[in-house]
Amino acid sequence: MVLSQEEIDGCRDAFLAFDKDRSGTIDVWELRQVLEAMGQKPTEEELFQMISEVDENMSGSIDFAEFLKVIENQKDRAENFDDENDMIDAFVACGGRPDKKGHVRRETLVKIIKLDFGLTIDIEELINKIDTDLSGEIEFEEFKALLS
16 A cells, blocks of 8 residues: 555655664664553564565664554554454553453553554544543543554
């Protein structure tokens, strides 16, 4: 899937934020920091797999062009994001439990959307519409509605 110029510009900003050492690449350790900031706990194997999927020059890190491929892959996956297991994985990555119990904190979602991904959508307004019990905690069904 081809990214728009606006999406590419947003990716450039995100890439620069993730490239902590300003090397022009994101290595496995920087990728780990990004994912952990999003509440995920990837294994070493998962991290290396993510990089190897797009690391055409076999450098062990992701340059900007390769980063765009990661985003394109994620965008393709998002279009097919109707599998219950994927929804549960996203819920768990944000703080919920695999049995669909628990919740995702409102602050966590806002941080992921605004700070980690740099998206400009009004996530607070969306959460207000989805958080039907006004608890500030997003249960699985609310989370599922938010992503749908």
